[in-house]
Amino acid sequence: HSLHCQHPNTNFCILTRPNTHTHTHSMVDCHILLYIFPGQGAINPALQFAKHLIRMGVKVTIVTTVFAHRRITAPIPEVLTIVAFSDGYDEGFKLGDHDAQHFASELRSHGSRAIAELITASINEEGQGHPITHLVYTMGQTWAAEVARGLHIPSTPLWIQPATVFHIYYYYFNGYGDMIRKHTTTDPSCPIEIPGLPLLLTSRDLPSLLVPSNSNSYSFALPAFKEQLEYLLDTETNPPKVLVNTFDAIEPVALRAIEKFNLIPIGPLVPPPSLDRKDYAEWLNSKPESSVVYVSFGSFVVLSKQQMEEIARGLLESRLPFMWVIRETEEIGDKLEELEQGGIVVPWCSQVDVLSHPSLGCFVSHCGWNSSLESLVSGVPMVGFPQFTDQTTNAKLIEDVWKTGVRVTPNEEGIVNGDEIKRCIEMVMGGEEFTRNAKKWKALASKAVKEGGSLDMNLKAFVDEL
Structure with a gap:
């Protein structure tokens, strides 16, 4: 992105590219301001939502924090404007290190100012640009709707959980x-x-x-x-x-x-697999179809050293090839060398690319909603290892409603031991019912996202009403 302009008397800047894109049909009278909460669980689906709107010819401006803007690594459409403001947490909010109430208060204060200034500036530019006509905001951020309402702009929440x-x-x-x-x-x-x-x-x-x-x-x-x-x-x-x-x-x-x-x-808001070749693609290509166990706990979950060691034991004892995402801040003790004999350990990967690879047989996941949807879209059965918020309910849906996986059971100390992890992996990898159900939901997800599917039709109806 190039620096487009710095608003006078504000603490944010607009990052955009020149508008060289044309649409087959235009809805440019509709200009949606999209406020995104600075968490990966909100950033990923909101970005897909923006891309769908842009494909319909809607003008979209994203407003979010400096931290969230840095977390957007996917390619950005040329016509998408991103406005980044500082909430004082430019390196991100860290559980345990920061006070949650202070974070929420600062986000509200700085975010309210940024949204108000953007709406006001767009209205004052009448005749030169496209005034903001609607606000969409990620769930739980009601203050954003209140700011817009005070400026006579209607709003709609985007709920990013089931x-x-x-x-x-x-x-x-x-x-x-x-x-x-x-x-x-x-x-x-x-x-x-x-x-x-x-x-x-x-x-x-x-x-x-x-x-x-x-x-x-x-x-x-x-x-x-x-x-x-x-x-x-x-x-x-x-x-x-x-x-x-x-x-x-x-x-x-x-x-x-x-x-x-x-x-x-208006889902599933899941990015398509990219065609980029990654370092781990060669390793995945060398494995038989439906044989690999993929392990990832998202960008926020922090597991104890003891729990990491139990996961390592469960994976090694299963004797199945595995790919495990271990962030650089996480501890695995002296097990790394042994792990690399049985599988591959990476600090990061493009999850949709991995899940869509034919070698994938099972996904050991924290059951965040994005990961759960990506697994359904890719047709990969799951071992649910939920930690907090909606993940526990998502794991219930996976096990008892969609029947695409099983959920681990912790011991009395709250640790899931290696034997339980091994048991669940073997159950999912050996269960034809899980694979059959995963394929069924994959086909239904594909139907929802294709042109003329429910995502397309519902979003078009929403925009038409605006």
Whole structure:
């Protein structure tokens, strides 16, 4: 990107390329400002969302933090403008090192100013540019909607977790909170029935924010979700629209079960595999079809040294070829040399490229929603190893609804031992049902994203209404 301009009296700059692109049909009267929360779980789907809009001829401006902008490594369309502002956390927010409340407060303060200045500047440039006509913001960031509303700009949230999780939060805040709290504290194995959900949940299947025993650094997110739901119902006369990164086939009931909201499935927002040759491609090419175990816990999960050693033991004892993403900040002790005899260890990889490789047989994952969708889109069965937030519910969907994998069970100390990891890997790699179901969902995901599919049609209808 080249530096386009520095706004006077502001702390952000616009990074863009010259507009040399033309569209077959134009919707340039519609200019969407897309605010992205600075977390990888939000950045990836929001970027895909922006690209889909641009292909429809919509003008899109992304506004996010300096840290988030640095995390965007994928190719950017020429006509996409990205505005980066500093929230004081340019190296990123680190759990344990930083105060979550301070981070949320600074993000809100600096983000509000950036959004207000962008909207105001676009309106003042009337006749020269395209005024911002709508704000889309990643979930839980209601302050962004409030800023836009104060400037008479309507807004829509982009929910980047499954519709099932939205559904659970809705009922938790609307009459079922006491019942859920009671079950999670007195009898964690007691089944919890939530209206309209076709599956029974226990404490371990709920989003971790709802389980008091989890001393959770994400506790600030729960009030944000409550504020999100209340704001939408307070400010909209018709059932408020919520764009959801899912598709109809995988969540047909949860998408329609709450009459007060209009949940619009505009997923799966997953990037296509790239054609770039990576260092590890040759290794994958040398392995038989459906033989490789791929292990990755996303960009945020930090596992203890003991848990890392147990994963290493489970992988080595399975005697299957594996590819394990271990970030440079993670500890594996003296096991690295032994691991490299049985597999390959990398600090980073293009996950969609790896999952779409024919040698992949199974994905050991933290069950973040992006990873879960990427696995479904690629047709790869999973071993679910959830840690927090929505991952626990995603693992339930994988195991009991889509039936594309199994979930590990930790011991009393909360550690998943090597034997359990080996057992789950062998179960998934040897189970024809998992492979058959994974192929079924892959075909349905492919149908959703093709031209004329649900992603295309629902997004076009949303833009037409704007």
